[in-house]
Amino acid sequence: MTDPRITPLHDRHVALGASFTDFGGWSMPVRYSSDLAAHHAVRTAAGIFDISHMAEFIVRGRQAGAFLDYALAGRLSKLVDDQAKYSLVLDPDGGIIDDVIVYRHAEDHLMVVANAGNREAVADALLDRARAFEVEVEDATDRIALIAVQGPASQAILEATDAIVDLAAPLGELKYYRMTHARLVLAGAEPVAIDIGRTGYTGEDGFELYVPASSAPEVWDALMRAGEPHGLVPAGLASRDTLRLEAGMPLYGHELSRDIVPAQAGLGRVVAIDKEDFVGRSGLAAVVAAGAPVLVGLVSEGRRAGRAGYAVLHGDEVVGEVTSGALSPTLGHPIAMAFVAPSAAETGTQLALDVRGTRIPATVTALPFYRRTT
The missing domain is CATH 3.30.1360.120 (Probable tRNA modification gtpase trme; domain 1)
Known part of the structure; x- marks a missing residue:
């Protein structure tokens, strides 16, 4: 090596x-x-x-x-x-x-x-x-x-x-x-x-x-x-x-x-x-026109963040996968980016993350999560 x-x-x-x-x-x-x-x-x-x-x-x-x-x-x-x-x-x-x-x-x-x-x-x-x-x-x-x-x-x-x-x-x-x-x-x-x-x-x-x-x-x-x-x-x-x-x-x-x-x-x-x-x-x-998964932002409450590879759920159906996630130091709540099915990608859609067997509610949000003001 x-x-x-x-x-x-x-x-x-x-x-x-x-x-x-x-x-x-x-x-x-x-x-x-x-x-x-x-x-x-x-x-x-x-x-x-x-x-x-x-x-x-x-x-x-x-x-x-x-x-x-x-x-x-x-x-x-x-x-x-x-x-x-x-x-x-x-x-x-x-x-x-x-x-x-x-x-x-x-x-x-x-x-x-x-x-x-x-x-x-x-x-x-x-x-x-x-x-x-x-x-x-x-x-x-x-x-x-x-x-x-x-x-x-x-x-x-x-x-x-x-x-x-x-x-x-x-x-x-x-x-x-x-x-x-x-x-x-x-x-x-x-x-x-x-x-x-x-x-x-x-x-x-x-x-x-x-x-x-x-x-x-x-x-x-x-x-x-x-x-x-x-x-x-x-x-x-x-x-x-x-x-x-x-x-x-x-x-x-x-x-x-x-x-x-x-x-x-x-x-x-x-x-x-x-x-x-x-x-x-x-x-x-x-x-x-392939209808492939699209990238979205996800925000959730609490302290447990989705990480790369975690499943994204819509009801009981797996509709995507987290690509990056963390507890946002600036915003104070978990954020993630994920590829999800187009049918689950509209802003405001209620989804969930499978965080080590625990279902964490998450909401589709527009990117970016943070934008500087000056």
Whole structure:
């Protein structure tokens, strides 16, 4: 068995007392002290996450936009410089290989950010689909580290970080799903260029910093110093999962898989079905009327939450299965996402969860469960 990989920030996590787990082939921090404290910090102040396990692919060439229009579900050729877009990599049958974010640096230079566990699958798909286009696809994962600062204080923290200088655009003017650029100045090293996206996976305002892997520890330290007066805390996978669940954001392997087509997961809007051609188009057309289960939100009372794999009941009939669930730290009651039969998916429908043999009433609700107000 191959040992999991470690990120450039592994030693920082060890020094902070993190506990680790194998996630997508990487040894990643689950929590430092309290995952609940980290969750609340992101909602009220800020949390810092090491997400360097994510995979980055650089696409260059005069047909870069046309290539990604064909390779992915969305219309990426319409992006403007420094804009980002959520998209999907589909297989020919319309199933989801991965969900990704695409950033455009220039007309002939884009970046695709994929999930760690799907790095090889996405690499294979992009390289295979690039054959008919004048583009080059580079796997840049090993030279890029990715650090996220998420929460209401995130902008103030980045603005106070002395290692980040010469911002191309003020952070206060940066819109959601846009990117800016800066220089990173560290003692004893030449300045280097970094990219900063106003993106995240928590439902809060925040930023994701793409920095050279060799500089990641010093960047982490600089952010921690700047964030201390603002309540910044290190946050791991446990809090990241409850944050994204409250925000109704899917997790690959739970709400997304090759057995799920976008419309089932509420992602039909992500697919530019009117494009002339893209991988998965014919498969999607074949399953539009299949009546497959659809993703819904579920809320219940008490303290017992449904977990992935638990059955969803309508009367005495099993109508679906929970994909993710937790006792919401922000809302104070159990929440879950589940795939259920379309006949049981209408908002307000009264269902039940089989929680280890106990029937727990649950109500279908619109996603997301939580939405920030500012």
